[in-house]
Amino acid sequence: MIRVILPAHLRTLARVEYEVTFDIAGEVTLRVILxxxxxxxxxxxxxxxxxVTRKRRPLVRFFACEQDLSNDSLDAPLPDAVKAGxxxxxxxxxxxxx
Amino acid sequence: xxxxxxxxxxxxxxxxxxxxxxxxxxxxxxPHFAGWEIYHMKGSPVDPDRLYASQSSGxxxxxxxxxxxxxxxxxxxDNKFVYYGDPGTHLWYDGTPHxxxxxxxxxLEPSLTDPDTVYAGAEDASLFxxxxxxxxxxELQGLRTHNSGPFWQPGAGGMCLHTILLDPGxxxxxxxxxxxxxxxxxxxxxxxxxxxxxxxxxxxELPDPxxxxxxxxxxxxxxxxxxxxxxxxxxxxxxxSDDAGDSWHEVSGDLxxxxxxPIDVHAHEPDTIYVVPIKSDSEHFxxxxxxxxxxxxxxxxxxxxLTKGLPQRDCYVNVMRDAMAVDSLDSCxxxxxxxxxxxxxxxxxGDSWTPIVRDLPAVLSVEVQTLP
Numbered sequence: 001m002i003r004v005i006l007p008a009h010l011r012t013l014a015r016v017e018y019e020v021t022f023d024i025a026g027e028v029t030l031r032v033i034l035x036x037x038x039x040x041x042x043x044x045x046x047x048x049x050x051x052v053t054r055k056r057r058p059l060v061r062f063f064a065c066e067q068d069l070s071n072d073s074l075d076a077p078l079p080d081a082v083k084a085g086x087x088x089x090x091x092x093x094x095x096x097x098x
Numbered sequence: 099x100x101x102x103x104x105x106x107x108x109x110x111x112x113x114x115x116x117x118x119x120x121x122x123x124x125x126x127x128x129p130h131f132a133g134w135e136i137y138h139m140k141g142s143p144v145d146p147d148r149l150y151a152s153q154s155s156g157x158x159x160x161x162x163x164x165x166x167x168x169x170x171x172x173x174x175x176d177n178k179f180v181y182y183g184d185p186g187t188h189l190w191y192d193g194t195p196h197x198x199x200x201x202x203x204x205x206l207e208p209s210l211t212d213p214d215t216v217y218a219g220a221e222d223a224s225l226f227x228x229x230x231x232x233x234x235x236x237e238l239q240g241l242r243t244h245n246s247g248p249f250w251q252p253g254a255g256g257m258c259l260h261t262i263l264l265d266p267g268x269x270x271x272x273x274x275x276x277x278x279x280x281x282x283x284x285x286x287x288x289x290x291x292x293x294x295x296x297x298x299x300x301x302x303e304l305p306d307p308x309x310x311x312x313x314x315x316x317x318x319x320x321x322x323x324x325x326x327x328x329x330x331x332x333x334x335x336x337x338x339s340d341d342a343g344d345s346w347h348e349v350s351g352d353l354x355x356x357x358x359x360p361i362d363v364h365a366h367e368p369d370t371i372y373v374v375p376i377k378s379d380s381e382h383f384x385x386x387x388x389x390x391x392x393x394x395x396x397x398x399x400x401x402x403x404l405t406k407g408l409p410q411r412d413c414y415v416n417v418m419r420d421a422m423a424v425d426s427l428d429s430c431x432x433x434x435x436x437x438x439x440x441x442x443x444x445x446x447x448g449d450s451w452t453p454i455v456r457d458l459p460a461v462l463s464v465e466v467q468t469l470p
Contacts, residue, residue: 010158052180
C-alpha cells in the first residue's frame, strides 16, 4: 500500500483527509502514483503537473524518506520504504515567499 | 421582494454578500476556496443559481468551479485550457518572441441564453468557450491567431484577456479586450475577429500612438439596451464609441485623472457611467488620498465626484478592472471592491456609499446578481 500526503489546498479540493492510500501493482514510480491520484481524483488534474506538458508544476515538490525527489525522473523507482508503505510520499507546495 | 447577491473574488478566496432589496443589511458567506486567488465569479443571466468561478494559485494552477445552487455548494469542472494547434509566439516584455502559455482565467462570461455555455478570458490572451457547463473547453482560436497576435505584448499584469461583452441584440457579436493588445470584435460568434482601436491614442506607451493594436485597454462596459455604445477605461483616457467600436473618442473631460481600471454603466440610464480615477500608471491610488467615484450623466466629458460615505483622507487603495458592478433594482445599486479589502455599496446610484465589508483580502472582482 502506497501512502501519499497531499498539500492542504489539494486535500480540500479533493475532499480527502490527511493521507490517501493506493494499491499499486508493479513498479512504483512518481508517474504511476500521479496517474493513480489523477484517476481517482480528477479535480486534481493540472494542480500537481501541467495538463498539457505533464511536467511537475514549478512550485510543487515531491519528498520522501527525507529526500527531495522533485527533479528525479518520473519513471525512477521510489525508495523501498515508500513501496512498502512505511514512509509516505509527500506532495508539498514549495516554500515561496519572504 | 427582490434581492441582490454580490459575488466577490479576492486574493485569498471568494465571498458572497447577500441582501434584500433594501440593501441595508448584508449576510456575508465565505471564504469559499480559502487561500486561492479568485479572479472572477459570475452567474448565468438565465439561471441565476448557476455560477462559475475562476480559482487559481501560483502553486497549483487553475481550477474552474461551478455552482448549481447560487454558491452554497460548488464542484470543480474541467481545467484543461489548450491553445489550438501550434500556438507559436507573442512578444515578451523585452520584445523577443515568447511562447504562448496558459496561466489563468481572468474573466468568465456566461452566455445570455444558455447556462451551460460560458466564455473564459485567459492569460496568455485567449478566448475559450465551454458549451457543457465547464466540463470541457475549446479555444476560439480566431482571436489569438489574428495576424497581429505574434506582436501582442503583455501589460504589467500579464497578457490577459479580461473583458468579454456579449451583444444582447446580436448573438454573433462578441467584444473582447486584452492588455496590452487592445479591443477586438467578432460578428460571427467568435470565429473571426478584428481589432477595434481606431481613435485610441497611447503616446507614452507605443511608438506609434495610433497603432492598430498594442493599446492597454483596461476595461469596457456596455448598456444592454444600447449595445453599439461602448465605454472604455484605457490605461490613460476614458473613451466612448457610438459605432460598436469602429471608432472611439475621448470623454475624459474634467476628470482629475483619466487613469483608472474599472468602468461601468447605470442599469437604467445608458448615459450614466462610473469610473474610479487613480493618480497615474506608477501611482495606483486615488489622487490626494481621497477615494472618489466619478459619475457622468452625459455619457462622458462632464463628471461629478461621488464622495459621501467614502474615505476622503489617507486612502491609498486601488480598484481593479473587474471590481465594479451594478444591480438592476430601482434605484440602481453600484458596488466596488478595493485592494484594501473593502466592498462599498450604494443603493442610490452612487449618491452615497456604505462599506458592506471592510477587511477582506484584496478584492480582484465584483459581480452582482439581482434576484427576483
